[in-house]
Each structure stands twice: as C-alpha cells, then as structure tokens.
Amino acid sequence: MQVTMEWTYKTPKGTKTNFYSEQLHAKDALMIAADMERWQRVESLVFVDYRGNRWSEKELRAYTEEIATEPHDITVFFDGGFELAQYKAGLGCVVYYHQNGKAYRYRFSKYLEEINTNNEAEYASLYQCLELLEELGVHDLPVTFKGDSKVVIHQLAGEWPCMEETLNRWADKIEQKLEQMGIDPVYQSIPRKANNEAHKLAAKALDGVETNSTIEV
Template identity: 55%
Template structure:
C-alpha cells in the first residue's frame, strides 16, 4: 500500500506551514510520521492512498496491523510468449509481496495451446497473475501489475481502446475478476529488459519446463 502525506508543521514560535510528500510505502510513511510526532511540532497529518482515500495516523496504524498476516504490498510481473510454428503460448508471472513480516516471491508459468496471437498470450499471462494472487488470498488492496506489453497495459489502464473481439473478452474477464476481489490495479509499463524474470518464465514454459515456486527473500 502506497500513500503520500499532507503535513501541517508548527515552529516553536507558532509559524505554520503545509508539506506534501511524494508517494511512498505506508510502512515508511508511518515511521516518518512517528518520528515527526516526537518533535512535538506536528500539528496535523493526513495520509492519502492511491485511490485518494484519506487516513488519519490512528486509522493507518490499524490498517497496517490488520493486513500484517495477509499478503500485501503486492507487485505482479507478467509476460506471454507465442510460438508461431507450434501455435503454443508460454505464460509467466513473478509475484512479490509481504506477509507476516516476510518478503516473499512466487514464480509460476504455464503452457497453453488455444491462443492465436502474441497479444492474447500477454493477456493470458496477466490473467495467470490474477489467478495466482486470488489463490494467495489477496483482496481489497491495491496491486501493481508490471509488464512490457504496451497493448495490455495501455488497454487495461484505459489509455487505448480495445477493438479486437478476443482481446476485449480477455479484458472483460480480467476486469470482472479484479472487481470481484476488490483489487485496485495500478499498471506499470517497462522495457523487456526490466521484465526479464517474467519473460524467462514464459520462455521456460515454451520449452516445457514447468515452474512453480515460493521463496522468502532475504535482505543482503
């Protein structure tokens, strides 16, 4: 969960000013707010999330405590590959999240036969990511989806229209599931180089190398 802070600060002589911060992880925002509280000069603070919901310090503390045992701070990397010769598609997703004070990574891929284009493969890879976060129990939280497909990212974010009937069906299916889970999607378009992990998983699927793993990430 990401938030920005609106802070009213008062000097010892009573001069006040308003600060607006950049968006940051809620955990970091809480640490900064608690440190500011210790100065005795913090008059008022409001946390604004990515859906423009406002939280008081007390409310945000409770929210962070409530979600501690559930998957949160979720980022899904996805990629799909299509082999023209075999008409097979490789789907890959890598999911990073926090739970019970741990940083975790889930990797998953799949090989499918029923798709006809690379764009369909990309949508199917996105859908695979949605299925996996549903299995993890992610719900009613913002989730960041990261991919190198301009078509998928721009169409799902509403930047581009969807003209192809088959792609429209994929988009409708994905959006319906996100609504059902109460997930607020945030979309990030990256270069293929920055999506290497999901791309590799998709390539492994095309090579009939099945990947399904969950590990805890340790800090260096």
C-alpha cells in the same frame, strides 16, 4: 501501500507552514510520523494514498495491522511468449509480496495451447496471475501489474481502445476477476529488460519447462 505525507508545522511562536513528503511505504511513513510527534511541532498530519484517499494516522495504522497476516504490498510481473507455427503460448508470472513481516517471491510458468496471437498470450498471462493471487488469498487490496506489453497495459488502463473480439473477451474476464476479488489495479508499462524474470519463465514454458515455486527474499 505507498503514501505521501502532508503536515502543518507550527513553531512555538505560532508561525505555520506546510510540508509534503515524497512517496513512502506506509510502514516507513508511520515510523516518521511517530518520530515527528516527539517534537510536538506538528499541528496536523494526513497520509495520501496513490488514489488520493486521505488517511489519519490512526486509520492507516489500523489498516496496516489488519493486513499484516495476509499477502499485501503486491507487485506482479507478467509476460506471454507465443509460437506462431504451433499456436501455443508460454505464460510467465512473478509475484512479489509481504506477509507476516517477511518478503516473498512467487514464480510461476505454464504452457498453453490454442492461443492465436502474441497479444492474446500476454492477456492470458495476466489472467493466470490473477488466478495465482486468488490462490494466495489476495482480496480487497491495490495491486501493481507490470508488463512490457503496451497493448495489454494501455487497453486495461482504458487508455487505448480494444477492437479485437478475442482480446475484448480476455479483458472482460480480467475485469470480472478483479471486481470479484476486490483488487484495485495499477498498470505500469515497463521495458523488456525490466521484465526479464517473467520473460524467461514464459520462454521456458514454451519449451515445456513449467515452474511453480515460492521463496523468501
């Protein structure tokens, strides 16, 4: 989880001022906080997450220890390839996460029939990613979803309307799955080049080459 730090600095003569950090990984923020405490100049300190929730050092430390053995710090890249001639799709998904002090990458691709549009393939790919997270045991955590489909990203973020019935059904399925798993989604639209890994997986799936692998990174 990413947080910012807010603290009040107090000099030996009582002069005070406030400081704000850039966004940091919670683990790094806690390390900095421990170092700051050695100087005994910090009068108050809070950590603020991406949703604006405020954490004390004790609360944040307990949270990071609680989730250490489970998949966390999760970023998902998704892409859907579509072939109009045969109404088939290739789904690509890449999941980066931490668990037990190590970093992992999970790559998955799948061939899917009876898909009617490229946008539907993109939605299907994101839903497939959620099923993978469910298999990993992800629950009650924030997850960042990155894709180059502006339609999917902006519609799920509530920034664009969704008029197509088929896409609405996929959006409903995704939102129900998110609620069921307790996932708090953060959607980010990225350029195609930044989504190259998921794009290649989707393209290979269209050619009949499916992938399912996990490595330490």
